[in-house]
Amino acid sequence: MTTQAQGLHARVLETLGPAITAGEYKPGSVLRTDELAERLEVSRSVMREAVRVLESMHLVESRRRVGVTVRPVAEWNVYDPQVIRWRLAGADRPRQLRSLTVLRSAVEPVAAGLAARNATPEQCAELTECALGMVATSRGQQLEAYLVHDIAFHRVILNASGNEMFAHLGDLVAEVLSGRTHHQVMFKDPDPPAVRLHVQVAEAVREGDAARAEELTREIAVGALQELDILAP
Amino acid sequence: MTTQAQGLHARVLETLGPAITAGEYKPGSVLRTDELAERLEVSRSVMREAVRVLESMHLVESRRRVGVTVRPVAEWNVYDPQVIRWRLAGADRPRQLRSLTVLRSAVEPVAAGLAARNATPEQCAELTECALGMVATSRGQQLEAYLVHDIAFHRVILNASGNEMFAHLGDLVAEVLSGRTHHQVMFKDPDPPAVRLHVQVAEAVREGDAARAEELTREIAVGALQELDILAP
DNA sequence: CGCGCTCAAAAGTCAGACTTTTACATCACA
DNA sequence: TGTGATGTAAAAGTCTGACTTTTGAGCGCG
Structure with missing residues (x-):
């Protein structure tokens, strides 16, 4: 049913997306790309691409010297089919x-x-x-x-x-x-x-x-x- | 009015997004990331991030050995605020x-x-x-x-x-x-x-x-x- | 005609060095 | 004590080059 993740970057998304939409990372909390890359065992380039996509969905915001902060729910692109799927799969x-x-x-x-x-x-x-x-x-x-x-x-x-x-x-x-x-x-x-x-x-x-x-x-x-x-x- | 592009990657998006949604690149046509990166004078990493975002909007599809193909209009994420803005700015x-x-x-x-x-x-x-x-x-x-x-x-x-x-x-x-x-x-x-x-x-x-x-x-x-x-x- | 093999083209991945922005702390001065 | 300038370091951003993986297409053989 769900599109099988092809490409390392997609697999990272399928980890972070559901986690964020499920509230596992609360709005306002801050992630660091380097740390995430290490934890998920991918290169920084891959992680950066994933973060860019999450950013385009307005799930997170990336700012220099701060990190990747999770945005409040009200700002998410709730019409994005992928976001809808993640949220429907969640709690x-x-x-x-x-x-x-x-x-x-x-x-x-x-x-x-x-x-x-x-x-x-x-x-x-x-x-x-x-x-x-x-x-x-x-x-x-x-x-x-x-x-x-x-x-x-x-x-x-x-x-x-x-x-x-x-x-x-x-x-x-x-x-x-x-x-x-x-x-x-x-x-x-x-x-x-x-x-x-x-x-x-x-x-x-x-x-x-x-x-x-x-x-x-x-x-x-x-x-x-x-x-x-x-x-x- | 429009969010001033901060970050090289965003500037690339503001070039490619409007061009694609305006039909400047017809659905089915194929782009190559390397060639695009050279033409827009950015590194491949930046171009890849931009392509990822376009892909998450379902504007393009990236496949190995083929390139980045523009998807038919019917598949675009037309509820994405950015896509809406691009299309409203177009013809x-x-x-x-x-x-x-x-x-x-x-x-x-x-x-x-x-x-x-x-x-x-x-x-x-x-x-x-x-x-x-x-x-x-x-x-x-x-x-x-x-x-x-x-x-x-x-x-x-x-x-x-x-x-x-x-x-x-x-x-x-x-x-x-x-x-x-x-x-x-x-x-x-x-x-x-x-x-x-x-x-x-x-x-x-x-x-x-x-x-x-x-x-x-x-x-x-x-x-x-x-x-x-x-x-x- | 069709089946499989090979090859190369393009995306994908990684690692490392460097640049830029900017939050935060520190310090000088009023 | 408060306030503003300054410095510093942390984190994202950028670039480059080497390497891997997938896969369409051409070619040859049966």
């Missing part, structure tokens, strides 16, 4: 899933509305196929197969919206959905009403009914929020 | 502003609704202050002063939502708003109705009226979309 995964789900609940309805206007016939067909796949795997403990179709469905919606920023949230949504299946409850089959809603969204998009697609997707989002005990009015 | 700034504005229109109403539930008294006060500032500067060609208050207003809303992902869009919204003032039309004073809407949002948040805050913010968003000729039904 505050539940909090992460909540804030990402709230983001989904804001974005996906609008994306669905746009998809209804902009989806190509191919995308409509793909969407219908995903919905059918979801129906077919919604009973009998085929959770993994269901997940695949669910992810594909939401990805198509985001892509079909025609908006680049929405399209790029595909991986994020995939992480959230698979997180729900793997680490959340979800022992039993998915709720039939949720499955039906997906089918109806596919319908609405196919018919170009933007308002209905948006409203139906909003209902799906409300369901996702309720699953995580995030109150709705 | 397809209009397209960028559109897609970012659509994102805003999805996120900010939900954020405002959450803010109405979660805002602290301090945040409510700050919000009111921003709104008053907007009113005070809405006439007489004080566009810069107005912009400052406008940015502050939206930033407070996003922060007050209590959602980390929303809060991190503050810089993005700031870029969009300042882009509108500086590079768009906006010769004359802002529309009085828009100003009034902001005041009313502040009111709604103060009173904890989530539904009203969300609806009013949605009206603001519609206005922003219309300014860019993005159709509303």
Whole structure:
């Protein structure tokens, strides 16, 4: 699943990144590249490259005569896919899933509305196929197969919206959905009403009914929020 | 405005990043670190660090025996603040502003609704202050002063939502708003109705009226979309 | 035609010397 | 005692050169 680290520098990142995002190095604490290089048994050049990347993610700040200081959480590039993966793998995964789900609940309805206007016939067909796949795997403990179709469905919606920023949230949504299946409850089959809603969204998009697609997707989002005990009015 | 490049490596980034995002190096084209280092008159170590950062932004991919290949636009980390800045500075700034504005229109109403539930008294006060500032500067060609208050207003809303992902869009919204003032039309004073809407949002948040805050913010968003000729039904 | 072998190109890694910035302490002077 | 100039050393930053590793591509052989 996770990209196997190729290159020494990537392996260092896979050590430091999760450690920092997990709060193992508290914000404000200072590291020294030389000491780190020695501890992780790599050359300083490799360590410097790793630090540069962490710096570009705003996880740390490197200053002369001071060292590499860990930045406060509020400054991290929390939309960086790698940062998201590290944080989801860490201890505050539940909090992460909540804030990402709230983001989904804001974005996906609008994306669905746009998809209804902009989806190509191919995308409509793909969407219908995903919905059918979801129906077919919604009973009998085929959770993994269901997940695949669910992810594909939401990805198509985001892509079909025609908006680049929405399209790029595909991986994020995939992480959230698979997180729900793997680490959340979800022992039993998915709720039939949720499955039906997906089918109806596919319908609405196919018919170009933007308002209905948006409203139906909003209902799906409300369901996702309720699953995580995030109150709705 | 733009962070003055400190460190040789940052200067290299400020050369390559804009060039790549502007399409000066087309996706698929290949660069060689040695050749680049020579051309930009820096050592290979510096160039390698820069390439690493570009790689972490998914702008390029570095493979042995091949070189550094520019990735297709669809794979870039378009939520990276630096990438956003580079793209906004480039040729397809209009397209960028559109897609970012659509994102805003999805996120900010939900954020405002959450803010109405979660805002602290301090945040409510700050919000009111921003709104008053907007009113005070809405006439007489004080566009810069107005912009400052406008940015502050939206930033407070996003922060007050209590959602980390929303809060991190503050810089993005700031870029969009300042882009509108500086590079768009906006010769004359802002529309009085828009100003009034902001005041009313502040009111709604103060009173904890989530539904009203969300609806009013949605009206603001519609206005922003219309300014860019993005159709509303 | 295809299979495997070899070669070289390019990134990757390392080590060491040197430069630059700058926090901190020290000291002189008011 | 407080304040400002000065010096020092610590840490990041830079450069260079040698070496290793991977791997695409060409070549020859079956």
